[in-house]
Amino acid sequence: MAHDGRRDADGDIEMATAPPVFEFIKAPKLTKWSQPSLVTFLRDRRQYGGKIWERYLATGEVHENVLISIKSSIEPQILEHLARYVFKSEVFALSEETLREEIERKAGSLMNNHVPDVDKLFAERLRMDTSEKDVHARVASYFISFDKLVDDNGLASWVGRAEVTDAAGQQRMKTRCKLLMANLAPAMLRVDIQRLAEVTHRHVRQDDVALYELIVTRASLQQHYHQMQQEVKKAAPEKPKSTAKKSDGGGSKPTAATPTEARKNP
Structure with a gap:
């Protein structure tokens, strides 16, 4: 680190503070006008x-001077x-807000206006680890995966978190909320949450934040009892296996005499 030769009251050299070093932050580029590309962008x-x-x-720089605009991030063609x-306009007339709204509209719309089987889509591709x-x-991972499926399939208008x-x-x-509850795992958690939503916690059917908190609470309880059960099972002493045969009363049952023996012993 560089210094200017000056010393403090104790005679130590005063070191000049080095300016902070920042990594180069590259703005994403939009190179294709397709829904998946717009979602990623x-x-x-x-x-x-x-x-x-x-x-x-950190630096106090003017935010607008550092941020690359959406317009500059779109490929010229x-x-x-x-x-x-x-837009039936000229390039210079396109505003930042106009471009943002159109990108968000297309990214949040169904591709080719095709309506997928939403229940099947989430049942097949949404998993709780x-x-x-x-x-x-x-x-958290479950909810994030859900929102990624929503974005990737243009379902924000139907099941987005706005x-x-x-x-x-x-x-x-x-x-x-219905889809989030329907794909919970294990089955015990799913049934538990759905029953609570029908009876004592009806508000979670229309409040994904409250639903998230309820799932965390109930899943934590189930995980706790599962771990306790495993620990108790491991700590319990093994019962000795019994090898003795069942007693028949101290003697063997008499066998019936054959017809020949009966004739010999009247």
């Missing part, structure tokens, strides 16, 4: 934006295509 863009914000907080065929002993991590503001939002949240 938005996901990477959120991560990129978070890193830029952390850098802004795609931008020209959008301007002419989608019961081998994960940390219940919080297990449930805030509820109207009747359509209530129906969306109700369907979301």
Whole structure:
């Protein structure tokens, strides 16, 4: 570390503070106008934006001067295509907000307007990792996997986690919670949560945050009792195996005399 030769009151050399070193943060590029590409772009863009914000907080740089715009992140040919065929405008007239809204709209829509069998989709591809002993991590991973399936298949409008503001939002949240409950594992947890949702915890049918908390609570209890059962089973002494034959009363049963013997012994 460099120093300027000055000394403090104790005679020690004052070391100049080195400027912080930051990694180069590369903005994601949009190179294909397809729903899967847009989903990935938005996901990477959120991560990129978070890193830029952390850098802004650490250095005090002007956030807008550091952040690469969405418009600059789109391949020129795609931008020209959008301007002419989608917006019927010129490239220079396309605003950041207009592009963001169109990307989010297409990413959150069903590809080719095809409506998949949602119940089957989640039943086949959503799994809870019961081998994960940390219940919080297990449930968090389950919810994250659910949202990734939602994003990847353009189902945000139907079962996304956006805030509820109207009747359509209530129906969306109700369907979301129903799917989350239907694919829980093990079966004991699924049945437990579904019964509670029908009787004593009816609010979790339309509140995914409350549902998450209930799942964590009940799964933790089940995991606790499962581990206790395993520990008690291991600690219990083995019962000696009995090798003695059952007693027949101290003697053998008399055998019936054959007809020949009966004639010899009248």
